[in-house]
Amino acid sequence: MPGYVPSADPTFIELHHDGVDLASGGDSGGPYFYGGTAFGTLSGAAGANNIDDGIFMAANYIVSGLGVSIMTSP
């Protein structure tokens, strides 16, 4: 659980890529996806300078928690 979250059921996943900035201030709420697959929505940043790791909440928790659907086309 990220340090800024007091408690929560959803799992947060940390994504790391050496030398690549994965998250920055203002990115929260943005989508994490690869091709046509949705992985989740960005929550936070971590790692060196707080930007080279991205923290996101997995998409299945968003669907179940909010009762919404993920659209992959309009």
Place this chain on the structure above:
Amino acid sequence: MNATTASPHAYIGWRHGRLLAGLVSILIVATACSGTSQPGVPIDPSQLPGGLPHYAMTGERGFPAAAIPGTLIEEDGCVYVASLYEQTYLVLWPSGWTFDRQSAPARVIGPDGEVVAFIGDEVRFGGGIVPRSVAEENSADALPTCSPQTGYWLFSGEVLPVQG
């Protein structure tokens, strides 16, 4: 910016070892930085080290990746960001940031001695809103006697360009 694309070269996983190391570090830092204040007992903000409330957590535990555009204000010795959405947040600062009350207007100094902003400036800070429980848990000292209208802004240290 690659924030929206998961690279096949990336690895995924919540690193328990790093988390444990981060927790241990936080305990050590919190103990070392407790100064003269007592946890849970609010203190005069001018008596805080550097004149600002600092947190003890590190990037290992992560920070929210939101941004707050607003005006840097001071009330009763406390430094807030009054957002464009009419909400006011008490800023929790990274270690090394200080507040120079002697200048006119007062100013915030970054960890390398650079002037980051003056009171009254428009700013845009990275970080995010946290509840008081998280602020208290991660604060290096007792929280100051400030009354945030809306909540606490955990400032990641990222100063973003102000958009016109």
